[in-house]
Amino acid sequence: MKHLMLLMLLCSSAALYAQQTITGTVTDKTTGQPLEGVSMIIDGNTASGVHTNASGRYQLTAPGKGAYRLQASYLGYRTYTTTLQAGQAPGQLNIALEETGLFVEPVEISSLRGGKHAPFTRSTLDAADIKQQNLGQDLPVLLNQLPGVVTSSDAGNGIGYTGMRVRGSDITRINVTVNGIPINDAESQGTFFVNMPDFASSVSSIQLQRGVGTSTNGAGAFGATLNLSTNEFRDKAYGETSNSYGSFNSWKHTIKAGSGLINDHFTVDARLSKISSDGYIDRASSDLRSFYTSAAYISKKTAIRLNVFSGKEKTYQAWNGVPEALLKTDRTYNSAGTEKPGEPYDNETDNYQQDHYQLFLNQEINAHLNFNVALHYTRGRGYYEQYKAQELFTGYGLTPPVINGQPVDTTDLVRQLWLDNYFYGTVFSVNSTGHRLNWSLGGGWNRYDGEHYGKIIWAQYDIDKDHKYYDLDAFKTDLNIYWKGEASITDALHLFADLQYRTVRYNIDGFRNNPSLIQHNTYHFFNPKAGLYYYLDDRSRVYASFAIGNKEPNRDDFEAGLEQTPQHETLRNVEAGYVLRSNRLNLQANAYYMNYKNQLVQTGKLNDVGAYTRTNIPKSYRVGIELQGSVRLNSVFSLAVNAAFSRNKVQDYTAYIDNYDAGKQDTISYGDQDIAFSPNVVAGYTLTVTPVKNLRLDVLGKYTGRQYLDNTGSKARSLDAYYVNDVRALYTIPQRLFRELSLQVMVNNVFNKKYEPNGATYTWIADGQVVSDNYYYPMAGTNYLVGLTVGF
Structure with missing residues (x-):
């Protein structure tokens, strides 16, 4: 060094x-x-x-x-x-x-994102930042170098199902919008970017707000807010093809084109993508396809835009993880499909298609007032298929057959678990800009209609083909309205206020394992936020804010039973920071405190219908410091670094452990213990070298501290800390034939580090011993991706 x-x-x-x-x-x-x-x-x-x-x-x-x-x-x-x-x-x-004389500002984004005087902690990536690393890996992987972010991949190479945590909060607690439209699944509250393959190729801007952040549409932000914008205006016609190949037979093919401005008013943009990979984990293959189209009419005061995009994925399941006993000897082991005798079942796959329709009207009323209204519709349908061995006929509502005079209680079968849903609604905002006061009045109404059903497509013994053994509906309505404003008290001092009311009605007409359990719940949330932003001089500023966020339980939580219906969670978030921006040096330092009331965490407790669910914990908190900066050392070298140091604790925690010797559950009480999957240190750096014209080299490093798999603080049930290095190169080939001709090379995990960013655990008591089954999701060793982009 x-x-x-x-x-x-x-x-x-x-x-x-x-x-x-x-x-x-x-x-x-x-x-x-x-x-x-x-x-x-x-x-x-x-x-x-x-x-x-x-x-x-x-x-x-x-x-x-x-x-x-x-x-x-x-x-x-x-x-x-x-x-x-x-x-x-x-x-x-x-x-x-x-x-330009045209109304090209994406108003639907500016009303949700933190403005330049919003006192919240955030990071922003533009199209160039995204493009230089986009070789087919899922969108969360592209955000891995942002402060406090930890990513994982079921397949081990960043293609297919991926995970993302910010300050220890998983994707179910991160509010995600695309052009202001909610993307989180209404029931699980997660976002599955595998359903939007290569979406990064259409994104022009990303803002990640850490903490509660400003008011937004959709699921409540309980750890972060991720805003994606695709409504980019390009006045010149263009075309682009991007192709890449890499380890594990990974391919990405993307074609993009745009009309530029036609007759001074119209634009059309389109993208078509295909991504495939065998995956690092055994059989963890992916076949992903998507398209994106956008047509717009733009005049001096009006913009109308229609976006239609879709993603279709088929991934071989790699959800189960690698058992601890095999981690050192067979770290690519995949148990999915192995219930089938002999070779694993060849179609143990997840299959899903999601179609999105977004229609926007942006209208300027005068130089200081504009509004936007949007309609959206999302159609999702798909299933995952499983081979199940020795399943009870009665578990599927079937009478055991009698064969050769003897009743047969069990059968091997192949089943499909289906989701068939519709998500639709409207969002709006009215935005005013003035010399001393900028404000937005906005909100949205969203409706989710979901059908859950399962069917048997094959069985060892005679069963009606496509026998439907459960068919359950769920409905969710989400209404919110907010007002937010920034007031300039002086040229240096700016005050911020944000008031949001949100109500949620969620009706669940039974669960797969508990079809008679009906849950109808309504929530009313008030989420106020306030803060200040102060310019010390034209280069540096300080900010501070206080925000309250509330969040309803997700679908799995409601399976707790009628006598144990979970309570909603409340988060009180304090943020304070310092920002320095100059032509050569950018620095940001912020401190945060996140205090939770009734946070839902996994304790191992059985509910009154015999299922494991999350349970409300009265008190828990996260407190930390985040540092980030970048410096241009000279025309050759620049360096970007970030580090997050935190303390994440559950207070007065009680764990429930199955005691098979006694036929009951034992309880163990703890004091302050680390919250699961919340490392105390996350740090990274990017060293950029431009040794010659048109060549850019990046050396990246990422350190993630120890993560516990549960909330007991047991080192035996944890993920080791890891430090990983990547290298990437971008060379723009000098020539006159094309607008752009560039070659990208990315080598991940250059030192072949064996590490696992994600896992799971189950603990029980048998024969007087406490036993834990740990499962891990390993990442690939040294691997590469190479891409060629041709722009017209």
Whole structure:
């Protein structure tokens, strides 16, 4: 490491002699007002690009030789491009950007995201950040380098089913929206990105808010909010094909095209994708297909856009994990399908298709007031198929047959467990901008109609084909309304307030294992938020906020039974931070405290119908510090680092353990214990090197501390800490035939580290001994992906 640092310093010093500096101010051509956040890039190199500060100022390091191109881009303005010659740098280059004259701002996003004065902790990725690492892995994997984020993959290589946690909170507690439309499943409250394969290729911007964040649509944010935007405006026609291949026979094929602006008003964009992989885990294959289309009409004050996108997935199940006894000798073992005698069942697969329809109207009333309204409809249907051995006929509502005069109680069979659902509704916002007050009034109404049923498609003994052995419905209605505002008390001090009312009605007409258990519940939530944002100077600022979030239980929680219906959860969240942004250096430090009332956690307790479910724990909390920063050392080197240090505790915790010797459950009480899957340290870095023109090299590292599989603090039931390194390269090939010709190479886990970011455990007592069965989800050793992009 010392030798590497010395080499970096020597290279940095040498490069300093060749570089030149360009400074200036970017303003609105009509008003002369400075523009904050304008993207300034040289020769398409986003690694060395900067954004203008609050005064519209920027400072760029230019190449020391040859000609280069400087580009300034900002939403709603025409892109400015000029060619400069090294050695003749203008020193001071002021730029005036001209508005397009079209209503291209995605209002549905600005009303939900934290604005520049919102006192919440957040990270933002733009299209260039996403593209440089998008070679077919699922979207959560692309967010792995953000502070406090831990990702996992059932198949072990980031393709297929993936998981994501932020500050220890899993995806069921992360509110996800696409263009302001809720994406979380209404019942499980999770988001399954496997149903949206290669969606990252259509995303133009991602914002991850950590903590409760601002008011949003859909499921309550209990750990983070993930906003995805696809409504990008591109005024020039384009085409692009991207293909990649990698380890485990992984393929990605993507074709994108756009019309640009037709007749000054119309645009059409489209994408078609196919991803396939054999997976690292045995038989954990994926066959994923998707498309995205968007058509828009845009005028000076009106924008109408229709998005239609769909994803279809077929993945061989790898949900069970690898037993601890096999982890060292057979870490790719997959138990799925092995109930079938002989070779594993070849179609133990998950099959699902999800179609999304989004229609937006954005309307400007005057220069300070606009509104948007959107209609959405999501159609989902699919099943997972299983081979089950020695199943009781009575468990499927069937009378055991009599064969050769003897009753036969059990049979091998193949079953399909189906979901068939509709999710639809509307969201809206009215947005006002003023000299001292900006505010939004918004909300949404969403309805979910879901059918759960199972059928037998084959059996060892004679059963009617497609026998439906359960058929249950569920309905959920979600209504919310919010008002949020930012008031500028002075030029430096800005106050923020956010008030949301949300009501949820959830009716469940039985469960697969408990068809007679009916649950009808209604919730009323008030979620207030307030904070301040203060500019210390034009480069640095501080913020603080307090927010309350409430969340209803998910479907599995309601199976607790009529006598143990779970209570809703409440989170009180305090955030405070410091931000420094300059032309070469960006720093952010924030502290947080998340106090939970009645958090739902897995304790091992049986409910009154004999199932394991989560149970409300009266008191628990998370407290931590998150640090992140980036620095351009010179024209060759830049470095981005982040670290999250936290303490995550369940207080006065009682665990329930099955005692097979006594035929009952034993209880064990604990004091403060770590919350499951909540590492105390998560840190990462990205070292970017641009040694020659058009070549970018990234060296990435990620450290994740020990994670406990339950809430008892037992090291025997935990995931070891791990540190993993990746390397990626992007080379833009100089040529004149195509708009872009680039080659990407990504090598993951370059040091072949054996690690497991996810797992599960079950503990019981037998023969006087406490026994634990641990299961792990290993990640692949050294593996690679190579991609070629051609842009027209």
